[in-house]
Amino acid sequence: MSRFPHRTVSWLAPLALLALWEGAARGGLLSDQVLPAPSTVVATAADLTADGELPRHLLASLRRAATGFALGAAAGLGLGVLVGLSRIAESLIDRSVQMVRAVPFLAVLPLVIVWFGVGEGGKVFLIALGTGFPLYLNTVLGIRQIDPKLLEMSRVVGQGRLERVRWVILPGALPSILGGLRLALTHAWLALVIAETIGATEGIGFMATNAREFLQVDVIVLVVLLYALIGITCDLLARFLERRLLSWHASYAPGSP
Amino acid sequence: MTAPAAAPGGAEVQIRGLTRVFGDRTVLTGLDLDIRRGEFVALIGHSGCGKTTLLRLLAGLDRPDGGTVRVPPARMVVFQEHRLLPWRRVWRNVAIGLRGKDARAAAVRALAEVGLADHVDSWPRTLSGGEAQRVALARALVREPQLLLLDEPFAALDALTRIKMHALVRRLIARQRPAVLLVTHDVDEAILLADRVVAMRGGRLAAEHPVPAEATRRGSPEFARLRAALLAELGVEEAADDVTVP
Ligand SMILES: Nc1ncnc2c1ncn2[C@@H]1O[C@H](COP(=O)(O)OP(=O)(O)O)[C@@H](O)[C@H]1O
């Protein structure tokens, strides 16, 4: 409608900010010990890639995150479906989980250190914990919110229980499950950042901790940017899955905002 | 108590002394109704008098508290809402629950019969209200039910679409000849479609009016007379004066 090029400006603004930062660093307004120039950070990234350090640590971080996420997702999704489908499972499991859910998952950090020490197990556990809860809660919620009229229709056309799960219950719960997945990815990523501050010997968090000892601010900034990049990738992944799996849904259809 | 077995004597549906109680509210009290093979019965009655309750009992979606219900095994329902699965394409919504590899072919044929051959692979959300309800009709008829239960299926449609739906239903029913129970608020609809109109009051059937062939023409004196009589059953006396008999 308006003449103002909102889209272009929305991309130009951060670029301008970046240029400003670069200029300030080169002109000596920003000390290298506070915020090194973007070009310095890029150069550091290139160096660390060339000597194999960055890929090694990045891979360690991603493996850690993927393991925790896979374990947490399997548990959250599995228990969620079980509780959503079975009254018996619901009375056995649901209230306990709902009570534990009141605990912010990062608050158990000291406990995790006591249980697992500073090894790999505790880090994976923390990530799994952050992943499992939102997936569980959203799966249960999604199954409970299914329109009973559709379930009734499924009965009328003579579908059995398994068919009903496949045709009505799981697809009906999918928007909620994917919402949970998005939250789970955010939590897994947050858990990764925290977990890597506790006595890691590899991973990009370890790189940052190490760099702090030697006041390598450029490495620290690089790690912060990498974490941001992982976060953005997670978000894109969740969006992609939503578009892909919910194409029947008006709000995810191609062409809708 | 609901025995899915054919009733004797050409009656497809046989209901005797049917009772259904919700808490301290008795909705059906000793209701009797027979529907013959291939007969089209319309059921009218005030909102909340128990029409849907009766229909759900016939569909096997609810259990009676007393009495007996004999219905054929092949029953289908069209509800007021289309109840299509938004995450399945139109043809799958018709084929839902069908087995065998010719399920798609059967669904496509049924969709063609309701005039939706172009929408076989559409998503339900892209359909208009009338089109969605036609899909629901195709979903019911593709199974060739012996008993077709219609719970105010056209109530949410605009007047023009409703008239088209009446013609469509008449045509489809004429081919398969299932027994039909149509619940409706619309007295005109009841006269135009049914062989017999029954009125429900106080948890049982209060009256029944066969529909003579001459009454199925809008504007005929028989139509006007039957319409006035049915409105009177519903306690709408003054409306009878609005009817102009040519
Ligand atoms: N499952 C239920 N539990 C309690 N009350 C119900 C239930 N189903 C229907 N009723 C009550 O039974 C009465 C008849 O409902 P219904 O058969 O839906 O009426 P209608 O003739 O409008 O279709 C209403 O008062 C309704 O509130």
Ligand SMILES: [Mg+2]
């Ligand atoms: Mg009703």
